[in-house]
Amino acid sequence: MSDSQPDLVERQRDQYRQDLDNLRNQLSVLSQQIKQKQQDLIEAEARIINLRQSYDYAKKELDITEPLANEGVVPKIELLKLQRQLNDTRRELTSTELKIPVLKSAVREAMLSRINAAQKFRTEQQDKLNQAQDKLSSLTESAVGLEDKVNRTVVVSPVTGTVKTLYVNTVGGVIQPGMNIIEIVPTEDTLLVEAQIAPQDIAFLRPDLPAIVKFSAYDFTRYGGLEGTLEHISADTTQDEEGNSFYLVRVRTKETTLGHDQNLPIIPGMTASVDIITGKRTVLDYLLKPILSAQSNALRE
Structure with missing residues (x-):
């Protein structure tokens, strides 16, 4: 059993290193996702600012062009183009504004996934540690019992000497309490x-x-x-x-x-x-x- 202990410990260490590498890879992927979603949010917010400015400019241009078109100074087609441009800008602005809560929620979920991955790793490793400690405790108790059993099967002579008579030589035989086992001539x-x-x-x-x-x-x-x-x-x-x-x-x-x-x-x-x-x-x-x-x-x- 003692020869297999180093191999067992090394296997456990290899498994822990493999689990740790998997966690690092998972956290790295989640970190990239967080950065990407944060970047998407920043771009969406910047797009909203630009669309609002474009909408304001288009609205002012429409306000100026509409009277001129009514007087016949500017063709009606130009007025229609400006109205379509204003509507497109308003529609895109509204759509982009609706994306902001979704993008913020995606960022929070990605960050929470990263936290959960680390917490899950700690929990799993703690469970493995508890199982190993329970197994070690059980093996230690078994070892103590086996050691006591072995010690009780070993008969030690109270004196140093030479064997004169061997009363019991049967393998697996049962020795009764008080029964003579061996006669030894002391040499001390x-x-x-x-x-x-x-x-x-x-x-x-x-x-x-x-x-x-x-x-x-x-x-x-x-x-x-x-x-x-x-x-x-x-x-x-x-x-x-x-x-x-x-x-x-x-x-x-x-x-x-x-x-x-x-x-x-x-x-x-x-x-x-x-x-x-x-x-x-x-x-x-x-x-x-x-x-x-x-x-x-x-x-x-």
Whole structure:
């Protein structure tokens, strides 16, 4: 999809440039029409001025010639010519005056067409922009959903190591919650120990609490345990084959071997117990706890 994005953007730019060129050509034609109609209006107004002058001259000439024609000084034919000329001038003047409102209206319509063309272009481009933004928003939401779907299909090991056992290798297979997928032998300089915590003991646990890991293969009183830190607490309980519920926690140790001098190895698969330190109390606190509990219960009763 990323490879096709530059081509898509370039096509959109080409389309916009083509639309813009069409608008410029249309506006140019409309501008020429406006100039032509304005010129027609100017010529018509100038023609009216000339016709009015011609009419006035013809009227004066007729007024002078008519008495002379009646007296026989001027032939009657000259009088008729002047009358016909005056009538033609009046008719042309009237016709030209009637054209003025039409020409003015044509100029206004041409100017309005030019404005409408520009407004139509802006509206169409805004609609295209809105459609593109809606499509982009929809694609962005789809991409987020697809990315989340892809992320949830990718299983990441909590440790770096070598694959020992692959429990699931079916393409398209469905993995149930809590199901083992793969067994990895860690190659890091620390160990990641997985432990099961009863629901009644989970309340006071939180990440970064100190812990002691004791391995059943080595005597704790002699070799001690490995210091570690609580790193992960599962979000919900898991049930074993017997239906017992428990939380899965992971403790990362600071060392990979036991004993200060003997460097006793820790082999994957060894069973261990984990003591997570949630707080410290004095010996007196332990001695007084039964008494204080009994006193509290007695006061409530």
